Amino acid sequence: MSELRDGLAVAVAEIARYREMLGESEVAPPATRSELVAALAQSLPAEGVSLDEVLNELVESARPGLMASAGPRYFGFVTGGSTDAALVADVMTAGWDQLAFNEISSPASLAFEDVAGSWLKDLLGIPSSASVGFVTGAQAANTVGLTAARLQVLRDHGWDVGREGLNGGPTVRVVAGGERHATIDRTLRLLGLGENALELVPVRPDGAMDAEALDGVLRSGAAGPTIVCAQSGNVNTGAFDDLQRICAVAKQHQAWVHVDGAFGLWAGASSNLRHHVDGVELADSWGCDGHKWLNVPYDSGYAFCARPEVHAAAMGYTANYLTGQEQGRNFGGGDFVLESSRRARGFATWAALRSLGRSGIEAVVDRCCAMARRFAEGLNAIDGVAVVNDVVLNQVLVRVGDEPTTDRVALAIQESGDAWLGATTWHGERLLRISVSNWSTTSEDIDRSVGAVANAVRRISRP
Numbered sequence: 001m002s003e004l005r006d007g008l009a010v011a012v013a014e015i016a017r018y019r020e021m022l023g024e025s026e027v028a029p030p031a032t033r034s035e036l037v038a039a040l041a042q043s044l045p046a047e048g049v050s051l052d053e054v055l056n057e058l059v060e061s062a063r064p065g066l067m068a069s070a071g072p073r074y075f076g077f078v079t080g081g082s083t084d085a086a087l088v089a090d091v092m093t094a095g096w097d098q099l100a101f102n103e104i105s106s107p108a109s110l111a112f113e114d115v116a117g118s119w120l121k122d123l124l125g126i127p128s129s130a131s132v133g134f135v136t137g138a139q140a141a142n143t144v145g146l147t148a149a150r151l152q153v154l155r156d157h158g159w160d161v162g163r164e165g166l167n168g169g170p171t172v173r174v175v176a177g178g179e180r181h182a183t184i185d186r187t188l189r190l191l192g193l194g195e196n197a198l199e200l201v202p203v204r205p206d207g208a209m210d211a212e213a214l215d216g217v218l219r220s221g222a223a224g225p226t227i228v229c230a231q232s233g234n235v236n237t238g239a240f241d242d243l244q245r246i247c248a249v250a251k252q253h254q255a256w257v258h259v260d261g262a263f264g265l266w267a268g269a270s271s272n273l274r275h276h277v278d279g280v281e282l283a284d285s286w287g288c289d290g291h292k293w294l295n296v297p298y299d300s301g302y303a304f305c306a307r308p309e310v311h312a313a314a315m316g317y318t319a320n321y322l323t324g325q326e327q328g329r330n331f332g333g334g335d336f337v338l339e340s341s342r343r344a345r346g347f348a349t350w351a352a353l354r355s356l357g358r359s360g361i362e363a364v365v366d367r368c369c370a371m372a373r374r375f376a377e378g379l380n381a382i383d384g385v386a387v388v389n390d391v392v393l394n395q396v397l398v399r400v401g402d403e404p405t406t407d408r409v410a411l412a413i414q415e416s417g418d419a420w421l422g423a424t425t426w427h428g429e430r431l432l433r434i435s436v437s438n439w440s441t442t443s444e445d446i447d448r449s450v451g452a453v454a455n456a457v458r459r460i461s462r463p
């Protein structure tokens with residue numbers, strides 16, 4: 001066992017060292033993928049080596065290519081870091097190496113999912129009777145939610161999609177805002193509904209669905225199996241769809257409402273922001289992420305469904321060799337997700353929630369939004385720079401010039417090592433895009449990052 005203990009000690013020391021320097025380190029790594037591959041390249045070794053040698057090689061070879069996305073000055077995608085508690089619980093998860101398929105395969109894994117799941121519903125304003133699948137992220141959560149939706153809306157029209165498939169069945173209408181997240185489109189491809197099934201509702205300038213237009217879109221086609229995809233938190237602007245209105249209209253048309261709330265559903269955890277998700281409890285399914293705003297390590301998302309029996313009918317399966325899947329047992333674990341064998345994802349989420357508590361989670365969400373506003377104020381004070389969105393949440397869109405200028409400014413910021421942010425195209429215009437989602441970002445980090453933008457703009461726009 002001593003080789004294992006020594007190896008774990010090295011790993012713990014490396015993790016601690018890495019995280020302690022995250023606050024100060026350059027954000028973008030020096031090495032490219034191909035440089036790293038070239039340094040690693042060799043044909044598959046015929047013989048193995050000791051754990052000590054494996055670790056040495058792993059750490060030395062990976063270090064130059066590690067992006068400090070877990071740190072406080074990374075503003076790309078919508079990424080959180082990981083709180084200490086969530087990280088340590090994730091390390092424990094790997095060590096315990098549980099099969100979280102069902103309660104027979106690992107009672108602890110399922111119990112922690114049960115408890116963390118009910119805490120999540122409480123925080124996010126989702127009915128306590130909803131089922132929760134611990135999935136890999138919001139893409140998976142949207143896929144699970146829309147799979148349940150597809151099953152039920154077709155059932156309501158006398159069609160069993162699980163048995164019959166889609167061929168020959170009624171056409172499923174999928175109605176979504178023009179600025180839905182691209183994972184909705186991918187889900188439609190995966191589910192065989194196809195992107196062309198989408199009927200788009202016009203959006204307001206901030207990207208939120210124009211809820212007043214939804215009724216007209218629903219009336220414009222033949223009544224039939226219908227799914228409405230709403231969104232809490234636009235990936236560019238942070239804008240929220242009006243869930244209250246959307247659910248009311250959708251219900252008049254007997255449509256299923258799925259809410260993609262990858263990061264925006266966390267507004268429900270803040271008394272200052274909760275009004276953005278008014279009506280959230282009226283939807284039928286919801287997708288949300290742990291690895292964004294809850295700052296749980298990656299591969300952490302949640303698929304909620306108001307009708308557990310539909311959720312399980314869409315996702316569950318059994319086989320003769322499986323124990324613990326008998327009918328009548330409580331649903332759980334593998335009944336609500338895409339995978340069969342899977343990691344015990346509940347421990348890390350439980351640890352994040354347990355360590356922060358209700359007030360700590362609210363503080364993380366509020367602080368990120370305050371930091372986003374500070375970022376916006378700092379940027380607006382730079383000559384030739386303008387924030388173009390209303391910073392209602394943690395997302396900031398910034399005009400710095402035409403498309404080539406914007407891309408060059410983004411690259412210069414990335415290369416500075418002071419901050420990392422990307423660019424996006426929003427309503428035809430190339431803009432810098434900032435997401436403040438890390439629990440550890442401070443005012444000093446924001447001010448340093450504003451400085452990095454100012455320097456890059458000065459160098460690129462006025463060489």
Ligand SMILES: Cc1ncc(COP(=O)(O)O)c(C=O)c1O
Pocket residue numbers: 077078136137138139140181183231233234235260261262263289301
């Ligand atoms: C609104 C929205 N939906 C879905 C996703 C996809 O999430 P994930 O990368 O966790 O699958 C994102 C990612 O940023 C998002 O912002």
